[in-house]
Amino acid sequence: MxxxxxxxxxxxxxxxxxxxxxxxxxxxxxxxxxxxxxxxxxxxxxxxxxxxxxxxxxxxxxxxxxxxxxxxAHRLPPRWEHQNLTLTGTLISLPEGRAGALHFKVAADPGSLLFPAEVALSEFALPLHDAPAELHPGQRWRWQCRVKSPHGQVNPGGFDSATWAWSEGILTQGSIDRRTPPVFLGWSHPGGIRGLHLFIEAQRDLLRQRLRRQLKDQPWGPVLIALVIGDQSTISPADWQLFWATGVGHLISISGLHITMLAGLVAKVTGLLSPSLRIRWLAGWLGASAYALIAGFSLPTQRTLAMITVLTLARFQKRPLPPSTLLLLAAALTLTGDPFASLSPSFWLSFGAVSWMVYAGAHQTGRLPFWKQEIHSQWAATWAMVPLLIWLFGQVSWISPLANAFAIPLVSLGVVPLALLGLIPGLGFCLKMAHALMTGTAWGLDWLVRHSGPPLALPTPTLPVLIVATLGVGFLLAPRGIPGRWAVAWDCWDWLSHLCLAPIRGDYGWICWMWGKAWRWCCALPDIPS
CATH class of the missing domain: 1.20.58 (Methane Monooxygenase Hydroxylase; Chain G, domain 1)
Structure with a gap:
């Protein structure tokens, strides 16, 4: 299979x-x-x-x-590139303010033959604190806008905006002409899948407005909003710099880690009320599904929900699946639903981290204490992600293992559940507790940054270098019985450091050094008895 x-x-x-x-x-x-x-x-x-x-x-x-x-087939016709056109459509996403502009998606009316099915619009130079009160999902508007196909210039190792737009399904971008005021045409009430999507987006918009009122003037309020509904548009650049400097930027987005831990927490609480394992698994799946819907069913939530769904069905059928089969099923379901998900770095980071943790724990015998399991998982995830982080982002945080060790449980098992409980009427104090806990977590991260060096920045390696580094991770996390695993792992990482500096050394120098390393490996391997 x-x-x-x-x-x-x-x-x-x-x-x-x-x-x-x-x-x-x-x-x-x-x-x-x-x-x-x-x-x-x-x-x-x-x-x-x-x-x-x-x-x-x-x-x-x-x-x-x-x-x-x-x-x-739904791309913008070339003759309409950079033309001022009239667009009539329905707002189908939460408006997000970034870089002095308001960004949102619009579904063009069926009779509008000039436009693809969805258009990503931007309105610049707006008072962003007033914008969300004016635009809401489900509204129909008529705009005068200038449209174009997504196009971006990318340096080697830099962000590829055109590939990102393609993976997100953004085939047409446009900027609204402020000289012509938009015309509000009422509310749209479609049926079917589009109607369900608009209903979910409208509820997320109401939740965002309520959270903004409750967390007004709170320094970490935007982070709580991002953790609840996935809107990261109001997080300040200084906060992002703190999170990425400590290697916990993945915690601020609604990642699979939060959904998995929330599902486990719901299952544990349900276990106090019912001894049935099936009811526990069903409760965990329902909790994960509810959180995924509140988060807008983004790509990381789809991957995790697919994995939890497969695992829940296997438990209901009383057919336990190997972790590798479960991981492949989740990847197949994710790519079948969205074949372009593999163009996103988060796809490789999430599946890569889980794959390496499964590999590291596959050869363990017996049951380790909880604290040893956490240390082992953190060790595996940290070293496994280093090659991918260098390849995708060109830098690695020195203090990432320590920062993740205390930030993951505090955010995933403390901040997120308390913030979600704060959405229930009468439990607003949970939101204050979540903010206090997030404040303490941010203080700890800031202390680590002030008492450590800057992140390690490296040139972006090529694909062969990534393969060599991944081989080193495989030897590093291999079972203890493999002879020379530490020496081979160290050589692979030594290989990575030299290959990353190849532009400085010159091609001939590092090729000779590489062949010397390979010959050393061949001479150092032990004899295998026949």
Whole structure:
């Protein structure tokens, strides 16, 4: 089963790495070759497994290819690029203020043939503290705007805004012309999936307004709002600098860690009322689903909810699945729902961290105490994420392990549950407790920053360097019985440091050094008895 899941996932990932869509003629030719292979290999014992693997690989490739073709069909026609046009549509997202502008998504009316299904609009130079009171999800407006297709310039190792827009489904961007005042056309009440989506966004908008009233003038109020509904637009740059300097920036977004811990907490509390394991799992799944809906069902919440759903169904069927199978099922479900999720760094960070923790704990025997399990998981996650963080962001925080060790339980098991309880009428004091706990956490992070050095900045490594570093992580987290695992792991990290400095050393120098390392490995490996 794991091999077949890998085939489906690999087919989707190959398409995302391709420079262009696969022509239909090539897909038809591959299908014909597969059909001929069925006739030639059907009597070979291993031929059936190979054919099934190729079938699922082609199925994932075709599915992702057609989804991309359908999305490209909704792009803005080139003749309307940088033109002032009249757009009539419905607001379908929470307005967010960032960098002196208000950003939101609009669903164009069905009769508007000039625009794709969804348009990302920006309104600049607004009094942002008054903007959310004027624009709400579900409103219909008529704007005069200047539209364009997403386009961005990216330096090597920098942020690729065009790829981000594609992965988020943003095919058209526009800026509102303030010289022509917008016209409010009333409220939209569609049915079906779009109506459910607007209802959820409207409830999230009401929650945001209520949280802003309750947390007014509170220094960490924007962080609590981000942890509850996922709106990070009002977090100050100074706060972001503190979080990223300590390596806990992932905690401020609604990540899979928060949802998993919340589901576990709900299941534990339910266990005090009911001894049934099925009821506990169902309560945990309902808690995770409710939190995912409040968070807007973002990409990290989709991944985690898919994993919790698979695990809950397996428990109901009384068929425990290996952790690796569970992880592959969650990845397959996530990529089937959104084949472009693999273009997001958070996809690789979340699945990479969980994969390495599963690998590190796969060879343990017996049951470790709770504190040893936490230290082991933190050790595995910290070292496993270093190559990816350098590859994606070009820096690593020295104090990240220590900061995460106390910030993860405080935020995931303290701040988030208290903030969610504060949404219930009559429990507003829980919101104050959450803010006090967040204030103490931020004080601890600030103390660490003031008593440590700056984050380690490195040149962005290439893909071969990432593979070598990942090999070193594999040896570092390997079972104790493997001989020389520390020496090989150290050599891999030594390799990483030298390859990252290749632009300074010159290509010839580090290639000779690399071959010397490889020869040292071959000479140092112990003899394997026959």
């Amino acid at each position: 794991r091999l077949l899941l890998c085939a489906w996932i690999l087919g989707i990932l190959v398409l995302q790495a391709a420079p262009r869509l696969v022509p239909l003629s090539a897909l038809e030719g591959a299908s014909l070759v597969w059909a001929l292979g069925v006739g030639a290999l059907r009597h070979w014992p291993r031929g059936r497994s190979m054919l099934l693997f190729l079938a699922l690989f082609l199925g994932g490739l075709v599915m992702a290819n057609e989804r991309a073709r359908l999305r490209m």
